[in-house]
Amino acid sequence: MSNFSVKKVAVLGAGVMGAQIAAHCVNAKVQVVLFDLPGKEGTPKNGIVLKAIEGLKKLSPAPLGDKEDAALIQVANYEDNLDQLADCDLIIEAIAERLDWKHDLYKKVAPHIGQNAIFASNTSGLPIHQLAEGFDADLKARFCGVHFFNPPRYMHLVELIPTEATRPEILDQLETFLTSVLGKGVVRAKDTPNFIANRVGIFGMLATIHQAEKFGLSVDVVDDLTGAKLGRAKSGTFRTADVVGLDTMGHVIKTMQDNLKxxxxxAVYKTPDVLAKLIEKGALGQKAGGGFYKKV
Ligand code: NAD
Incomplete structure (x- = not known):
């Protein structure tokens, strides 16, 4: 373990975050295997992976050429390719924010994870110790939360969240990778619901949306007040919710409801009616072509 370095990363989940985390690693010239459900995995020639690779062009330092980028990302699925986990030094799970779905997947992948590999979840705030339930002591010691922010290529912050069982050297090794290879700024957080940033950030967004509903404020007015007119053109409350994904936001709110009774x-952790209605309609934000905004 003392000579640990990350040469190959597996990312589980090719959604909004997984595809971009994969692309971010590739930009740092780290080889990536990007897993998804059978039939949902992207290919370097189409869909979400290509979009993430496109995003690389905006990265600094200058990205690799497209062809080379594509070659560094292999796509895989959980039925046919689990053997590809064996030589990955780091496995980052980024599937939908549901404890039961994550547990189901962990049962499937855990036996294939190499004995020196670090396993980390990009969960937005599910308790890390609950995610680790079911692991043997050895895997528990190599498991932690690694919370990237959206979009990962622009957002500098990553929260690193150990459990009581996480070995300190694992955190040090992961932090070294995040800072010196991916160029991130790391804050170590405690294993509390939604950690630090989402506990505060989602609280603020929810309080704003509840007030908007109460006083009949429009999406535009709220986003002017919380975004553009504050000099943060891209981060108004509703635009941010669309970028995050409204289903994901719903899950993050549920984590607060379940764990912060x-x-x-x-009272603030109530799901706003306007959000619940959009989720029900499948208007999940940017990834679904519309949410609070039609096109974001
Ligand atoms: P997403 O909806 O874009 O993608 C979800 C992925 O999970 C897809 O690849 C989907 O195929 C896969 N998936 C769905 N059900 C599954 C199952 N039962 N088994 C295996 N895979 C399944 O979600 P996302 O926004 O990329 O979020 C992924 C993780 O990252 C979540 O834990 C989320 O809380 C966290 N996160 C999201 C954001 C954000 O702003 N969206 C930011 C930080 C962290």
Whole structure:
């Protein structure tokens, strides 16, 4: 373990975050295997992987040529390609924010993870110790949260979240990779619901949306007040929700409802009606072609 370095990463989930995390690693010339459900995995020639590779062009330092990028990302699925996990030094799970789905997947992948590899979840805030339930002691010691922000290629911050069982050297090794290879800024957070950034950030977004509903404020007015007119053109409340994905936001709110019942602000963690209706309609934000905004 002392000579640990990350030469190959597996990313589980080729959605909004997984595809971009994969692309970000490739930009740092790290080989990636990007897994998804059978039939949903992208290929370097189409879909979400190509979009993520496109995003590489905006990265600094200058990205690799497209052809080379594509060659560094292999796509895989959980039925046919689990053997490809064996030589991955780091496995980052980035599937939908549901504890039960993550547990199901972990059962499938855990036996294929190499004995020195680090396993980390990009969960937005599910308790890391609950995610680790079911692992043997050895894998528990190599498991932690690694919370990238969206979009990963622009957002500098990554929260690193250990459990009581996580070996300290694992965190040090992962932090070294995140900072010196991916160029991130790491904050170590405690294993509390939604960690630091989403506990505060989603609280702020929810409080804003509840007030907007109460006072009949439009999406444009709220986003002017919380984004453009503050000099943050791309980060108004509703635009941010669309970029995050409204289903993901719904799951993050549920984590607060499930785990912060006695919190003095518990009333704020109610899912706003306007959000619930859009989720029900499948208007999940940018990834679905529309949410609060038609095109974002
Ligand atoms: P997404 O909806 O874009 O993608 C979800 C992925 O999970 C897809 O690849 C889908 O095929 C896969 N998936 C769905 N059900 C599955 C199952 N039962 N088994 C295996 N795979 C399944 O979601 P996302 O926004 O990329 O979020 C992924 C993770 O990253 C979540 O834990 C989320 O909380 C976290 N996260 C999201 C953001 C964000 O802004 N979207 C930011 C930070 C962290």
């Amino acid at each position: 006695d919190d003095p602000f518990a």
